[in-house]
Amino acid sequence: MAKWFMLTLVGEDRPGIVAKLTHALFEAGCNLGEASMMRLGGNFTMMLMVGFDGKSKTLSDVVTPVSESLNLHLHVDEINAALHTHLEPDVRISVYGADRTGIVSEVTGALAESGLHILDLESDVAGSKDSPIYVMHIEGHAAEGIDSLRAALSLMKDRGIETSLEEIDTLIG
Amino acid sequence: MAILNILVFPDPVLKQASEPVTEFDAEFKQFIADLDETRLDAPGCVGIAAPQVGRFQRVALVDVSANPKHKSNGYMVLVNPEIIEWEGYKKGREGCLSVPDYTGNVMRATSIVIEAQDADGVMQRYECEGFEARAVQHEIDHLDGLLFLDRLVSRRNDLFERKVYKK
Ligand SMILES: [Zn+2]
Numbered sequence: 001m002a003k004w005f006m007l008t009l010v011g012e013d014r015p016g017i018v019a020k021l022t023h024a025l026f027e028a029g030c031n032l033g034e035a036s037m038m039r040l041g042g043n044f045t046m047m048l049m050v051g052f053d054g055k056s057k058t059l060s061d062v063v064t065p066v067s068e069s070l071n072l073h074l075h076v077d078e079i080n081a082a083l084h085t086h087l088e089p090d091v092r093i094s095v096y097g098a099d100r101t102g103i104v105s106e107v108t109g110a111l112a113e114s115g116l117h118i119l120d121l122e123s124d125v126a127g128s129k130d131s132p133i134y135v136m137h138i139e140g141h142a143a144e145g146i147d148s149l150r151a152a153l154s155l156m157k158d159r160g161i162e163t164s165l166e167e168i169d170t171l172i173g
Numbered sequence: 174m175a176i177l178n179i180l181v182f183p184d185p186v187l188k189q190a191s192e193p194v195t196e197f198d199a200e201f202k203q204f205i206a207d208l209d210e211t212r213l214d215a216p217g218c219v220g221i222a223a224p225q226v227g228r229f230q231r232v233a234l235v236d237v238s239a240n241p242k243h244k245s246n247g248y249m250v251l252v253n254p255e256i257i258e259w260e261g262y263k264k265g266r267e268g269c270l271s272v273p274d275y276t277g278n279v280m281r282a283t284s285i286v287i288e289a290q291d292a293d294g295v296m297q298r299y300e301c302e303g304f305e306a307r308a309v310q311h312e313i314d315h316l317d318g319l320l321f322l323d324r325l326v327s328r329r330n331d332l333f334e335r336k337v338y339k340k
Binding site for chain 2: 084086088089168169170171172173
């Protein structure tokens with residue numbers, strides 16, 4: 001059975017990165033698993049699970065010609081992983097406020113103490129150059145229940161941070 | 174009573190539309206009983222549609238009453254259902270017996286009115302809200318050969334979606 005590797009690639013964004021990279025992986029007989037790719041600050045970032053029947057070095061050799069031609073930093077790790085091990089989030093939290101240092105640390109610190117296990121976090125800086133606003137979106141698992149998270153978030157308002165929490169009730173049908 | 178075999182995507186038949194029900198005989202009622210037993214056999218499952226077990230007729234069962242938090246009409250047998258009114262839109266997370274190990278966000282109307290026949294062929298009218306309305310729309314989609322995968326929306330950029338007012 002093939003091993004799983006985590007490939008991380010980062011570099012200046014340009015059209016065609018995903019197509020060129022995945023073509024090289026396909027040609028080498030790799031299997032793709034879960035992946036997350038997005039543009040952050042003009043860079044394109046990719047993290048992908050790659051199933052490959054060989055050594056880490058061999059996989060690096062497969063990818064390096066592509067990553068070098070596209071000027072991407074490449075990192076390859078053999079990982080202990082499997083597909084079909086999703087954890088379902090049961091809470092969704094949105095946070096926004098005038099941008100200042102420390103928002104993420106304050107909010108996630110309070111949430112962690114209240115039992116939140118973050119499964120997914122995305123954040124952005126919006127607004128204008130003169131008055132930026134910070135926007136963050138978290139999905140996670142509330143290990144100690146929703147009420148303790150609500151209590152933690154209620155303390156954020158006085159610090160100029162707006163928050164909202166919504167339970168995720170996944171429908172199965 | 175029997176637990177029926179659930180078809181899973183990529184079985185192409187899940188993408189086919191189902192035909193209206195015209196016979197409300199004993200065999201049909203037995204099928205409905207088996208279909209609900211199949212639903213109850215799946216943990217947390219609040220709805221099931223006939224095509225999910227390979228019977229391409231317009232029948233769906235919905236029951237969200239197991240969780241008292243949800244406003245509910247109880248156990249609904251929806252035969253030849255039609256949504257006649259809908260209002261509001263909200264994103265919510267869905268999974269499906271026919272799509273194991275994946276959940277995703279889908280936009281659905283927040284309140285709907287449906288007309289459907291029951292197991293005896295008698296026309297009924299239900300008003301559904303929130304989670305129950307979502308479940309009904311998910312199941313009626315199955316009757317039209319649609320999966321929630323056909324309606325996925327991005328999980329990004331939805332901070333301000335919560336309150337959408339209809340004109
Ligand atoms: Zn379904």
